[in-house]
Amino acid sequence: MERLEVKKLNHHFGFSEILRDINFTLNKGEVLSIVGPSGGGKTTLLHLCANLLDVEEGSVINTFKSSAFAFQEARLLPWKNVIDNISLALIAKGEKKSEAVKKSQEIALRFGLDEEDFEKFPKDLSGGMKQRVSFARALVVKPSLLFLDEPFSALDIGLKKELQSIIIDMISKKEISILFITHDLMEAIRLSDEMLLLKADPGHIVKKFRFDLRQNERDDRYVYGKSAEILQDEEIISTFELELK
Ligand SMILES: Nc1ncnc2c1ncn2[C@@H]1O[C@H](COP(=O)(O)OP(=O)(O)OP(=O)(O)O)[C@@H](O)[C@H]1O
Numbered sequence: 001m002e003r004l005e006v007k008k009l010n011h012h013f014g015f016s017e018i019l020r021d022i023n024f025t026l027n028k029g030e031v032l033s034i035v036g037p038s039g040g041g042k043t044t045l046l047h048l049c050a051n052l053l054d055v056e057e058g059s060v061i062n063t064f065k066s067s068a069f070a071f072q073e074a075r076l077l078p079w080k081n082v083i084d085n086i087s088l089a090l091i092a093k094g095e096k097k098s099e100a101v102k103k104s105q106e107i108a109l110r111f112g113l114d115e116e117d118f119e120k121f122p123k124d125l126s127g128g129m130k131q132r133v134s135f136a137r138a139l140v141v142k143p144s145l146l147f148l149d150e151p152f153s154a155l156d157i158g159l160k161k162e163l164q165s166i167i168i169d170m171i172s173k174k175e176i177s178i179l180f181i182t183h184d185l186m187e188a189i190r191l192s193d194e195m196l197l198l199k200a201d202p203g204h205i206v207k208k209f210r211f212d213l214r215q216n217e218r219d220d221r222y223v224y225g226k227s228a229e230i231l232q233d234e235e236i237i238s239t240f241e242l243e244l245k
């Protein structure tokens with residue numbers, strides 16, 4: 001079975017210890033989220049998992065057939081229009097231009113872009129539209145593993161919910177596996193099967209939570225209820241340095 005397996009992973013930048021003894025497995029069809037405070041090493045961990053950074057100690061085994069990314073900022077190519085940005089990876093894989101454009105247009109529409117946006121360049125898109133393009137570009141290649149690094153955090157609540165519901169639809173159909181990095185506890189509860197709590201200095205996992213209800217059956221009540229329950233947890237309180245009155 002396809003999986004991402006992290007074992008005894010440590011990481012340093014210079015003399016700073018960033019991650020210590022990270023262990024987890026992400027199985028096919030699952031969403032694993034890593035939640036923790038800013039500076040805790042989440043992005044570093046994702047980069048190690050995605051092979052964007054060399055593993056120095058421990059191991060990362062990734063047997064997923066293909067992967068794609070979406071980040072906090074959209075990172076589009078400024079000299080390419082919307083459809084060309086989305087179709088890039090398809091063309092790189094050897095797909096015919098006309099076929100790549102057709103697939104890119106379909107997925108752009110699914111992510112809420114309009115036909116009149118197709119020819120626009122990134123400088124003429126709003127932040128939210130850029131993030132729609134970023135998701136479309138990641139998913140057009142139908143990756144079996146998707147790496148998400150806070151892709152919703154710069155979005156307003158309406159767009160956040162809209163993009164999350166498209167992702168939830170894909171999760172429910174078992175179309176994708178996701179490693180999801182966020183500092184937003186509620187977002188993690190809404191989307192993940194398993195949530196790891198990463199405490200800082202150095203980043204280490206202090207707790208794991210599992211959510212068994214299917215993502216498409218989780219409503220706001222479920223998410224708020226679970227958040228309230230989890231916010232009673234002493235590890236959560238100390239990890240986020242929360243002061244509860
Ligand atoms: N390339 C680098 N060289 C040196 N130090 C780095 C590098 N990248 C990150 N760091 C340091 O590693 C620590 C963890 O950073 P990282 O970006 O992984 O945190 P994060 O949990 O993703 O934070 P945020 O929630 O703010 O995105 C920080 O102290 C950061 O300054």
Ligand SMILES: [Mg+2]
Nearest residue numbers: 042043044149
């Ligand atoms: Mg980060």
